[in-house]
Amino acid sequence: xxxxxxxxxxxxxxxxxxxxxxxxxxxxxxxxVLVGPSGCGKSTLLRMIAGLEETLDGEIRIGDRVVNRxxxxxxxxxxVFQNYAxxxxxxxxxxxxxxxxLAGRAAAEIDARVNDAARILGLDDYLDRFPRQLSGxxxxxxxxxxxxxxxxxxxxxxxxxxxxxxxxxxxxxxxxRALHQRLRTTSIYVTHxxxxxxxMADKIVVMNAGRVEQIGAPLVLxxxxxxxxVAGFIGSPAMNFLPGRLAEGGAVVLDNGGRIGVASxxxxxxxxxxxxxxxxxxxxxxxxxxxxxxxxxPTGADTQIYCTLAGRDVNVVSRERHGFAPGxxxxxxxxxxxxxxxxxxxxxxxx
Amino acid sequence: MAADYLTSLPRRWVTIYIPLIVFLIVLxxxxxxxxxxxxxxxxxxxxxxxxxxxxxQPTLMHFRKLxxxxxxxxxxxxxxxxxxxxxxxxxxxxxxxxxxxxxxxFRGSRxxxxxxxxxxxxxxxxxxxxxxxxxxxxxxxxxxxALILTYPTFLIPxxxxxxxxxxxxxxxxxxxxxxxxxxxxxxxxxxxxxxxAVPGLISAGIFAFTxxxxxxxxxxxxxxxxxxxxxxxxxxTELVEGDVYHWGALMAGALVGSLPVAVLYxxxxxxxxxxxxxxxxx
Numbered sequence: 001x002x003x004x005x006x007x008x009x010x011x012x013x014x015x016x017x018x019x020x021x022x023x024x025x026x027x028x029x030x031x032x033v034l035v036g037p038s039g040c041g042k043s044t045l046l047r048m049i050a051g052l053e054e055t056l057d058g059e060i061r062i063g064d065r066v067v068n069r070x071x072x073x074x075x076x077x078x079x080v081f082q083n084y085a086x087x088x089x090x091x092x093x094x095x096x097x098x099x100x101x102l103a104g105r106a107a108a109e110i111d112a113r114v115n116d117a118a119r120i121l122g123l124d125d126y127l128d129r130f131p132r133q134l135s136g137x138x139x140x141x142x143x144x145x146x147x148x149x150x151x152x153x154x155x156x157x158x159x160x161x162x163x164x165x166x167x168x169x170x171x172x173x174x175x176x177r178a179l180h181q182r183l184r185t186t187s188i189y190v191t192h193x194x195x196x197x198x199x200m201a202d203k204i205v206v207m208n209a210g211r212v213e214q215i216g217a218p219l220v221l222x223x224x225x226x227x228x229x230v231a232g233f234i235g236s237p238a239m240n241f242l243p244g245r246l247a248e249g250g251a252v253v254l255d256n257g258g259r260i261g262v263a264s265x266x267x268x269x270x271x272x273x274x275x276x277x278x279x280x281x282x283x284x285x286x287x288x289x290x291x292x293x294x295x296x297x298p299t300g301a302d303t304q305i306y307c308t309l310a311g312r313d314v315n316v317v318s319r320e321r322h323g324f325a326p327g328x329x330x331x332x333x334x335x336x337x338x339x340x341x342x343x344x345x346x347x348x349x350x351x
Numbered sequence: 352m353a354a355d356y357l358t359s360l361p362r363r364w365v366t367i368y369i370p371l372i373v374f375l376i377v378l379x380x381x382x383x384x385x386x387x388x389x390x391x392x393x394x395x396x397x398x399x400x401x402x403x404x405x406x407x408q409p410t411l412m413h414f415r416k417l418x419x420x421x422x423x424x425x426x427x428x429x430x431x432x433x434x435x436x437x438x439x440x441x442x443x444x445x446x447x448x449x450x451x452x453x454x455x456x457f458r459g460s461r462x463x464x465x466x467x468x469x470x471x472x473x474x475x476x477x478x479x480x481x482x483x484x485x486x487x488x489x490x491x492x493x494x495x496x497a498l499i500l501t502y503p504t505f506l507i508p509x510x511x512x513x514x515x516x517x518x519x520x521x522x523x524x525x526x527x528x529x530x531x532x533x534x535x536x537x538x539x540x541x542x543x544x545x546x547x548a549v550p551g552l553i554s555a556g557i558f559a560f561t562x563x564x565x566x567x568x569x570x571x572x573x574x575x576x577x578x579x580x581x582x583x584x585x586x587x588t589e590l591v592e593g594d595v596y597h598w599g600a601l602m603a604g605a606l607v608g609s610l611p612v613a614v615l616y617x618x619x620x621x622x623x624x625x626x627x628x629x630x631x632x633x
Contacts, residue, residue: 052527073533085524089546099532146532 001186002063002076002153003028004049009058011044018044020210021058026203029184031177035197036207036233043158045207046190050079050156062153078147079156082163084139086131086146092118093127096145117145120179137168144179155180157189161196173200194234198222206230228347231276231340237304240282240314242275243344250336256310258289261336265350272344279304279317281338288333291316296324305330382609388602389413396598413599414607422577423604426585430564430608433495433581437502438559444503445510445555450540452511453518454526464515471508475568478504486573497573498581502563509562510555517551518544553619561612582608 004026011019018041026032034042047053049060051072060067067075086095093114100110118124121141131139140160147155157176161169177200180187191197197204198218206213206221206229214226218234225231231239244252244260246267251259252275260275267273291309298304298321305316305324309332316332324330341350388396390409401407417423451457452464482501483492491497521544529539545552570584577589586604590597 050527050531052530072527072531077531079528079531081524081528083522083524085522085528087525087529087543098529098534102533102538150532 001028001184003061004154004186004188005059005061006045006049007059007061009045009048009055009060011041011048011053011055011057018210022207022210022212024205024212024215026186026188029186031180031187031189031200031202032205033189033191033197033201033203034205034207035191035194036213038192039209040207041210042190042192042207046079046156046158046188049154049188050077051075076153077156078150078152078154079158080140080143080147080160082159084131084143084160084163086139086142088131091128091130092123092134092142092145095131095142096149099146099150113149113151114145117148120148120182121145136164137172140164140172141175144176148179148183153186155185155187157187159191160189161191162193169196176200195236198234204234206233208233225276225340226349228274228276228342231342231349235278237279237315237317239276239278240312241342242277242310242312242314244273244275246271246273246341252339252341254289254310258310260289260334260339262339262341263336265341267341267343267350271350273350274342274344274347276340276342277334277338279315281334282314282316282332283334284316284318284320284322285331285333288331291330291332293324293326293328293330295326296322385602385605385609388598389606391599393599413597413603416597416600417603417607421589421600422580422585423582423607425578426580426582427607429495429579430581430583431611433498433502434560434563436499437506437563438556440499441503441506441510441559442552442556444507445514446540446545446552448507448511449514449518450544453515464512467508467511471505471512475505479568479572482569483572492573493575493579495579498563498566498570501569501573502566506559506562510559513555513558514548514551517548521547557615557619560615564608564612 004024006022006024006026009019009022010017022041022045024032034045036042044053048055049062051067051070055068062075062077087098090098096114096117097110100113114127115124118127121144123138123141123145126134126138126142131142134142143160160176161172164172173196176189189196189200201218203215204218204221205215208229213233214221214230216224221230221234225234225239228241232241242252242254242260244254246262246265246269247253247259248269250264251261252273253259254275260277262275289309291307291314293305293307294313295306296303297306301319303318303321305318305322307314307316307330314332342348343350387404387406390406390411390413392408392410392412395401395407448467452460452467482504486492486497486501489500491500525543525547526539529543534542565583566581567583567587570581571588574580574584577585580588582604586601586608590601590604
């Protein structure tokens with residue numbers, strides 16, 4: 001096991017820059033998720049750590065070793081690919097044993113390690129099957145088994161669950177997480193799904209357009225986002241944004257004249273700001289901002305209420321059951337410390 | 352529904368069986384004609400009466416003449432030797448060429464691929480003149496080596512092009528995964544790519560085998576001694592004397608000569624079809 005340090009990583013494909021200086025510190029034994037919309041450079045970054053893409057600018061360290069010029073096989077990593085990349089002409093056993101056989105390990109050792117990994121992953125009965133005879137979830141497990149037998153310093157996962165159906169995805173999510181708790185191997189996991197990131201990560205790295213937007217524990221990103229992008233990307237349903245102007249006396253005046261009280265802030269009165277409020281932080285009250293209900297979606301545990309407020313779509317999640325009808329007006333209130341302020345131009349958080 | 356349309360019996364006759372039968376007759380009649388001619392005694396062959404589409408008294412005299420009065424066994428042996436050697440040489444060269452063009456991503460790989468394809472478009476009837484001069488200068492005129500070395504000039508472009516398409520269908524991730532697993536380029540080629548490309552290799556091999564087995568122009572121009580000839584050239588040059596056609600022996604020679612190819616095809620037909628139509632199944 002080892003830490004992974006990325007410093008000043010830049011990358012471009014031809015004239016198109018894809019990474020503009022990325023710095024990430026991943027501690028020994030951590031499960032880190034790189035998350036961002038497609039095209040943000042997260043997969044490229046992972047492939048650079050694996051050594052499948054050249055790193056010309058910046059430095060990648062695994063443990064104490066700079067690996068920029070080290071070929072993939074000498075980096076002591078294992079990677080799980082999105083399409084599993086199982087060798088179709090080899091049995092599960094041969095797939096898992098392939099790397100050790102190339103390394104010239106003894107047959108007895110190979111056998112022991114493969115059987116060990118198969119037992120951990122519940123693949124004992126499938127060792128002599130070919131990948132085409134397995135279901136999607138089983139293939140996924142074989143791909144992980146292939147990584148486990150190598151006992152590497154770092155596991156790399158490249159969107160490993162996106163080819164599975166929704167139910168299996170949730171199940172495998174838990175399995176990967178449990179596996180990590182058992183093996184404690186440093187893991188770097190790439191996904192575009194923020195729920196996967198939230199549920200699996202010790203630490204999330206949110207990326208956008210080749211830059212790191214914020215690094216932090218899942219709930220820190222949720223409660224304390226550094227900018228509009230992170231605030232909008234993390235959390236489902238997404239955070240509500242209302243543009244307005246900071247007035248004297250700790251309140252933001254919205255376009256329609258409504259006022260939201262905010263906690264003390266570094267913003268100056270008169271500054272254009274965006275107020276961000278999580279759907280569950282909007283309380284339905286007797287007084288407050290007037291909103292018009294568009295759709296009500298009860299899910300059982302809670303109710304999602306879509307409405308318009310000051311010309312904006314606003315999403316409210318309420319634990320209570322209301323008899324609301326579309327077109328009805330309701331009043332919404334936010335506790336001042338739950339209203340986050342962002343600079344309207346740069347999108348940066350104003351604390 | 353389309354299925355109903357095709358499955359009602361009279362329609363199936365019109366749309367499937369009759370066209371297929373016509374096709375079969377057109378394709379197989381020459382073979383039939385060759386086969387019955389090979390077994391017909393000369394008298395029956397030249398007779399203006401009787402049913403020309405049937406053999407009344409089958410005979411093996413043409414085969415006896417072929418095997419004992421001509422150098423046919425030598426031609427057959429030459430053909431086997433030349434075909435197998437040039438096929439193996441071409442396949443080996445094509446595997447490396449196709450893999451390099453598809454996967455090593457060197458500068459100009461697309462142009463090289465295109466160039467190889469263009470080389471295939473140059474007709475042999477133009478190429479044989481410069482090739483003849485090279486064959487002379489190498490001192491291999493009128494040897495089997497002349498054909499073993501010239502056949503790859505049209506086999507390699509063909510096989511390379513065919514294998515390129517096949518390699519392209521193998522996912523990149525397999526190679527990247529093997530790279531992380533610690534495989535070298537050579538191990539990736541021999542342990543991952545080639546086992547997965549077996550159907551492609553078989554179709555390329557069969558194609559190369561058939562093309563060189565039936566090759567005529569180079570064999571005619573680069574070989575003059577009877578003991579170095581191949582079957583297609585030997586049969587034509589030695590069984591036609593002036594304006595006398597030894598039809599029976601000619602057809603017997605053609606029949607025996609086409610059997611190995613037919614056997615090869617029937618042996619690999621499933622792989623062959625898979626190679627032409629299918630991609631790698633995961």
